[in-house]
Amino acid sequence: MLNITGSPVEGDNFFGREEELGRLRRALEAGNHVLLLGPRRVGKSSLVAEISRLLSNDGWSVVTLDVQHVADEAAFLHELLDSLKRSDVELPVLTHIEGAVTAFRRMFRGTRVKGAGIEINIGDEPADWETAAGELRKLIPTLSGNARRMMIAVDELPVFLSKLLAESDGVERVRRMLDWLRSIRQACGTSLPWLLCGSIGLDSFVDRHSLSSTINELQPQTIGAFDEETAVQCLHRLANSAPYTLHLTADVAREMIQRVGWPIPYYLQLMFHALVELPQAQRSQSYPAVADIEAAYQTLLGPHHRSHFAHWDSRLGDLLNPQELNRVRTILKHLCGLPEGSEHGVLLNVLAAESPHADTRALDRELRDLLEFLERDGYLIRIGDTFAFRSFLLRDYWKKRFA
Template identity: 35%
Template sequence: MRNITGPPVEHDDFFDRPKEIARLQRELSNSANLRINAPRRVGKTSLVLRLCEICQQQQWTAVYLNVEDSADELSFAEKLLDSLHHGGLHPDSISRCAILFRKARQALGGVKVGAGIDLEMGEVDDPDHSTLGRALESVFRKIEADGRQVLIVIDEMPELLLAMTHQDHGQQRVGRFLHWLRALRQSYRQHIRWIFLGSIGLEGFVEERNLGKTINDLTPFILDALSAQEADAFLEKLGTDNHLPLPPDIRQEIIRRVGWPLPHHLQIVFHALVDSGVTTADAAALEKACAFLLRPENLSQFDTWRQRLEEQFSVPDATVAKAMLNHLSQHAKGRTREQLLNAIMAAHPQSEASKVEEQLGRLSIILQRDGYLMENGGRQAFRSFLLREYWQRRRP
């Protein structure tokens, strides 16, 4: 297992999570379609990539696609087809659709796809290919009829949906697209399984827009940080495989300091140990590594936590979320709801207290779900010391 601190990890770099894999497999064998409910950076993408690998070994066709850089329904469709094609599924009908989509793209030029999933394909005499949605359905009909088990994993779907909301008829198109996808899952449900995940939660996105119904067929799959025991084994392996063995007391101290053993946080503390040039991992070395990690030039690895807030929330919500985190970053032991409200009102005296209170309630649920905060004995606090220290230094 190499010391990788950012992108998803695969093959020998993946620290095995057999319990989670077994849970995922059980869900799939019960014909569930899933949405992974998990905080940021907990290892979602790496886990589903491993699942795909295992499914393929068991003769499934497993297709993973990240739709983060897709801008609209047509590019989603193109990416999906491309992935299915690479998965070796029905080249004929897929190729026909791919040609249609290419023509549609050319006809549109630089124009945005205002008609969304109902975009006309110009094949009026052919009901199977008259619109973008129908053309895709025809591919799924063939895949289902083929009888082969197929797993489709879609990562970063909320990013695509967020991008769409900023385009022409965005809200309507998002609703229509999600309804269409739900109908697709229900129509072709014998052999095709779906998993959705992302660094922005799908449930938060749909709840905010009253679209909960469009994903109510997806079973939530909860993925948490590692247990203390798993984190210990993780650190032991990381140390051994990277020529800096970590004795048990140092492993325990790393876990205590991190406070919340995300694989990513364990990887970055270990990286800081190696990078700070120590040859033996002892208490002094760990102290030095933690200080090294929080030096300004090393802080950018936490930036994703800040950037995602801006992408995910409206401007007023992002302002309050940042104010909450700014305040909590100064209080390691946390603050009560009332203390938080007072602090935000003091910083934004022109705001309406009842409105801020409502925002506070809503946002604390999302910030807890995404892994920023936890609530303990009526107090909200940062879940991770690393993130709190980062926030204190980089207050937006």
């Protein structure tokens, strides 16, 4: 098992998650369309990569696409078509579908550059969304008629939808995209399941834009942190895998878990990396010992490790409008200095102090929504009426960076 901090992992580098894999497999084998939900960086893409690998080993055809860099509908259709071609699915001759998608793409780009006076010749091909998207809607459900079982996994759909939302007629375009995807899933029935996930929850996204009906047939499945025993085993596995042979006692492993405060595999990999690469000069006599954990933890808070947490910051801007973003930043800035957290009422006062003219009831409603979002995405934990940073590591990063 390699010490990987960032990219999704699978195979020998994928640890644990037997229960989640079993649940996911049963759902997909029964033909359910699944929405995988979990806090940021918890290991969703890795779980999708691993189940895809396992199903492929069992003879399934698995089509995977990551649409985080897709900018518009035309690029989305193109990406979907491309991922079908990259997979081992037996495809019919696609000439007319490719023609429709390409024509739509050219026309689409054309409408965008027309203002600059550039003429686009789209020829005689039909070049609209209905034609291009309709061709794919017809094609995809027929693919499940092949002898091999098939699955389509889409990662980062909400990131793409957020970009679309910011365009003109954004809400309508997002609705059209979600309706179209739903109609394909319906046509696929139980013979071709879809698996969706993303670093922004699709459930939060549709909730916020009153589009819940476009995904209400998806079966939600959740993934959370490791329990303590699994986290200890994961650290031991890392310590005993080449190129490292680190003698990690159970006490040291538990101290690492205590220190990060929330054992998602990403933080364990980060802590392990920090410990194993701790400069000689900073190591204790009995390295690796409990005494070394604090030094390792502090290196993670240094400037070189910012990129590991920047994601938590930047994804906020993908989902929230500027006013919500300001409020969330105020909440997080307030909470990063308070390990024990703050009560809802205190947070309301903090927001009210920044917006003295806001209607208190409206502000209270807004706060509730934002806290729910922060809890769902793994920034905060709620205990009774008190909210606090879920991970000590993220809290200390936030404090260092923004307080």
